[in-house]
Amino acid sequence: MRIKAVGTSGGKTIRNFLTTFLIDGVLTLDCGSVCTGLGLPQQLEIKDVFISHVHMDHIGELPLLVDNKALYGKSVTVYATKTTIRHLRDHVFNGIIWPDFEKIPAGDAPALVYREVEYYQEIKVGEYLLTPLPVNHIEGSAGCYVQKGNIGFAYTSDTGKTDAIWKWLRGQKALRGVVTECSFPSTMENLAVISHHLSGNMLEGELNKLGSGTDVFIYHLKPQFSDQIRAEIRGLGVHVLTDGEEIVL
Template sequence: MRLKVLGCSGGIGGNLHTTSFLIDRDILIDAGTGVGELSLKEMSEIDHIFITHAHMDHICSLPLLMDSVGGMRARPVTVYAAQATLEMLQRHIFNWEIWPDFSEIPNVAHPVMRYQAMELGEVITLQGRKISSVPAVHAVPAVGYHIDSGEASLVFSGDTCSNDALWRVVNQIANLRYLIIETAFSNAEKQLAVLSQHLCPSLLSEELAKFTGQAEIFISHLKPDEAELIMREIEMCLGGSGARMLINNQEFIF
């Protein structure tokens, strides 16, 4: 499997885009502003979209994507998420007020998109590729994702704060190669991180102390104006563990 980072920032500006990862050519993990990095043809080839949660920075390109490619496809795009997240999308986005309901366009029998609810830990198998949701602790219902090629795995934490349940899952993954975990705020903003259910470097250090496996660790969702500071603080808190900043257009093969 090949995962390409389309966006991984906690904000926008210049070449910064919010969270979206392209797997092979047909799967998206989240649909932040990074989707705009794709050509129209590339967008039309996406068959499956897995959403971590309903916050705007993770779903803002989803309505525009459906509108852009709907007439180019012969089958619906499947949007996977927890039931609570799908209900938020239906209630607040695809509601005929903010945006048309593309699960009914052009008609209910042949829609542009369809919803598929996922239970926590449920495995979706797509041509031998396995994607399952893992626990996240955030301000709204949220999950991360475990992506398994069979040969190796990648785990994306999604937006999360302190989360013992995540590590109980991650520590059981024998073929884990990559771990992408968020750290949105600097240590000076720890109170805000806790309030908004994100991590800061000191909290990240506490979380990674629960990790008993081995993996290359990459940091996502850094606030744009504090990215360098956050990474310096992570290096100090982790004692030079080798955690690296995730960047746009980075690719992982596993």
């Protein structure tokens, strides 16, 4: 399994791309910079999209991806919780902010197709088995566990302190890698708590819940505090991702 970290930043600058992870060129986890970070031929190869939640840095370029693919007669299937799908329909693809692509054809299918997912209920997405997992962020948020053959990969998306996802992941013998977040330095822990994110100190506690033996990759650093966060978590045995980097499991 090859996971391209197209966008890894917790904030946007000219040099920072927003959350997008591309698995084997066909399955995307979130769409913060899916068009900014990928050429059109790569975009057209994407078949399925998992949306963790509807914050702008995770969905910002989903409308553009759907539009790009529709012009070539290709549809996009979005997997998300019931709450997330409702927000996408009501507030994004509503005919005002962006066209309702469920009503626009792309070949023999609508340009945009939704598939509702439920926590802990494994579904088949192409060659992958995907299990949505609860996290501590906004209503309807979900991380996910993706398995192909005997290789498993987990993505917490944005989250504050939580227990459920770590408990579930500890039982997955195929788990090889986890992407989780660290948004703020420990001096801003109060803001991390209020916004349901993690600081450096909080990250250490979460990793203890996961246990050892799994590669851990960190994303979503606020670019204003990137150096400070990196210094804080340097001793935790994790790898901080950069835009465009590839994880091979």
